[in-house]
Amino acid sequence: MTTKPSRTSDAAKPAGKDPVDAITAQWAEVRPDLDTAPMAVFGRVYRVARAMGDRIEKAYDRFGIARGEFDVLATLRRSGEPYTLSPRQLSATLMLTTGGMTGRLDKLERAGLLSRSPDPHDRRGLRVTLSERGLAIVDEAVVAGLEIQHEALEGLSEDQVEQLQELLRLLLAGSTRD
Amino acid sequence: MTTKPSRTSDAAKPAGKDPVDAITAQWAEVRPDLDTAPMAVFGRVYRVARAMGDRIEKAYDRFGIARGEFDVLATLRRSGEPYTLSPRQLSATLMLTTGGMTGRLDKLERAGLLSRSPDPHDRRGLRVTLSERGLAIVDEAVVAGLEIQHEALEGLSEDQVEQLQELLRLLLAGSTRD
């Protein structure tokens, strides 16, 4: 629970021995010509993303929303008052097609967490606004999500988190370059 | 293409200024009570996972396989000769339901990349075996995927990659603990 280094820094080779190590070891055996280092990096990234996604999804369960729906509410929430954005802005921010956005908004509107109203300046457009209930729920859910994320970082010192942050920034830049 | 540091290490605060920074800054404004550090870490993890997944998916296109299908072939490949596993082993390894596995195997079998045969020791079971074509394709595809992953790491020095590796190991442990 506290800041246990979760072992990994005993000998020269930390050899934490996780599933990704097993996979890269297997590759090394059948294809010794390959450099498996990148595979290990991204393999862990994928697994962290998936594991944390699942956990957070489960945490949102009790608010009756899925993760994608939380993302919509959160985007509205952090845009500040009056918690209003257009479907277009939302789908662009969340990297979702307009079709997917329509579906999410339908569900959230049915649940009473937001409302759609016509854009007064452009009759093609809509304005999506967080309802009071939506605001309350997202404010609770974001805390619940952070809680889980915080727990997952307990094995790292503050310095390590900061280091990780910088390295991930580089990695994200490299992964989205071009 | 080479080893451009992609800028980020000029001043004290690297301030690479990426989309995740913008999001956390927004949160800090509307909810200054929240600790947004974990959000930034996992936000970047999600984005890297998604961006790289998309890229690799595209790279596999030219082999006529999707990413999930590659994963099946790769699991068989790295199990070594005779490149045979049961659907159960595959679905367990790939964290896929048996129903999902059936679908993937159907597609791959139809494409001639693997074959299903009865398990001689258990008449309930099957043995899935990589075909010659499947073996050839996965051996090419894995190289193509590594290429892309390697490129994404070009902004990091060898030391940084190693550091990142260790930190990700800790992060994965914390994300899958319990």
Add this chain to the structure above:
DNA sequence: GGAAAGTAGCTTGCGAGTAAGCTAGTTGCT
């Protein structure tokens, strides 16, 4: 002012995954 091009949001059809349930075959207990 009016046609062409662009933009907003919705609808439809499709692909891929899960969850739940089925059948056939195996293992374990008595």
Add this chain to the structure above:
DNA sequence: AGCAACTAGCTTACTCGCAAGCTACTTTCC
């Protein structure tokens, strides 16, 4: 031996996202 519990793989119903196409409206440009 015989019945209960388990396991392997498949099927079905459902969800969710994307891609493509639609209508309505706006902007641009002559």
